[in-house]
Amino acid sequence: MLSGRGFNQVYNVSGGINAWEGKTAVGPQALGMELFDGTESPQDFLKVAYSLEQGLHRFYLDMADKARTPAVQALFEKLAAIEIKHQDVVFDTYERMDDAVVSREQFDAMVEKSALEGGLTTDQYLELFDPDLTVEKEVISLAMSIEAQALDLYQRVGARMKNTDSAAIVHGIADEEKQHLERLGKLMDTL
C-alpha cells in the first residue's frame, strides 16, 4: 500500500513480529503486476473487479476446506459469503450502467473468459505466508493482508482512472473494501 504512494524505501519485516521474537521466519519477497492501465472503460474495470472478488471467494472456500478446526472453517465460509456480496455490488453496478441486458450467468461467463494469468496459486500463497490454520488470529491476519492488497489496488487504480465514471465506481468499491477490512479488524479485536 505504501510503496504505491511515494514511499520509496518500504521493507517488509519477514515473518513479522513472530520472526522478531525468534519464533519463525519466512523469506521470499512478493513481486507485483499491474492489472489496469487507467484507460479502461467502467465496464472493463468492473469485469476485472468481479474476477478479483470471485478469486477471493474461491480462495476463502479453498481455505475453508483446508481449515483444521470447525471455528476456522466457519470463519472462512463467512468471509467467502461476504465476497459474494461484493460480487453482487459489482454486478449491480455493471447492470445499471450497461445498456445490454446481461444475466448473472452470462456476466460470470464473460468474466471467466478474462481469467487472470500469472501469479501465485492458493497453495503457493499459503507457502509464502505459512499461516497456522488452527489459529483464528492468523487466519484473520491473512484475510486482512489480502483485503488490504485489494483495497490498495482499487485505490491506486481509482487515482489513475481518467474516466470519471470509472473512477467513481472504483472509489466506491475501494470504500467497500475498506469497510470490509475494518470489520475484520474488529473481529480480530474480539479474539
Next chain:
Amino acid sequence: MKWMQFFTPVESKDYRETQEMISDHSPEDITILDVRQPSEYQESHIPGAVLIPLPQLSDRMSELDPDKPTLVY
C-alpha cells in the same frame, strides 16, 4: 485464480537485516510501522514501532514521512 497481482513490489528484510537497519539509523531517521490491531501491538511490538492498524492506513499515510526508510510488519 492466481494471486501475484495483489502484491505491490516490496523488499523483505529478515530478522538480522531488520536489526541492522534499525541500528544503522537514528530513531528519527527510520520508521518502524506496526499495522496490526491495537491489542496485538499491546501484547508485543518492535521497540519504537508506530501503530497504524491496517484498516486505517490508507487514511493516515500523511502521518508518515515517505522519504524515510519504512520497516513494516
